[in-house]
Amino acid sequence: MVREVQSRRDEQGRADGADKEGSGSEIRLEPIGASNKKAVLALELAQDQQDFLADNASSLKEAASDDDARPRAVVAGNRVVGFLMYDAGEDDGEALIYRFMIDRRNQGRGYGRAALSALLKEIRALGHVRDALVCYMPENEGARRLYQSAGFVDEGADEDGEMIARLRFVRQTRRP
């Protein structure tokens, strides 16, 4: 599985210089609306990734009936390249990132890392979140590496067999 995915990454080239349309650093997150919904619905996963998370149509449907869900389009320049969803309830100081995907044609270019960084910045800016949690299938090596490189630490599987990983935000202390 890892080898299969790795060869796809090799074919696609890497973010460092391989992406001519814009590097991962130009990534921004947008709430879902009339201007980007169609593009989010058109995003695709590779065949061997489809069991890793729900499809975007189901996620948007879910978000429509869940006030806590915060769905976002991942935008590079003027193109929607990915989708993610999280919640950040005020009660427990934890944010849960439970959908995160980059379109199969745009993977391996640094967009995932840039989107995660933008997301963590957005979550921190909320002010009340102490920890960010992610969940991913244990066999999803790409997700594991991405989250670990951002500082998430695996905590073990939940009752559905999904791995939970946690990132504890360090509080900024102001100098007197």
Ligand SMILES: CC(C)(COP(=O)(O)OP(=O)(O)OC[C@H]1O[C@@H](n2cnc3c(N)ncnc32)[C@H](O)[C@@H]1OP(=O)(O)O)[C@@H](O)C(=O)NCCC(=O)NCCS
């Ligand atoms: C996981 C995913 C979001 C990564 O997005 P991406 O844009 O391809 O990732 P990037 O190019 O920014 O790579 C960032 C890091 O992620 C890790 N990574 C991503 N894909 C990987 C793969 N196939 N194999 C190994 N490591 C991988 C690497 O650590 C990589 O850093 P490196 O390039 O320095 O090695 C993307 O592959 C995806 O959408 N996968 C299907 C959905 C999914 O699994 N979502 C996560 C769980 S819900």
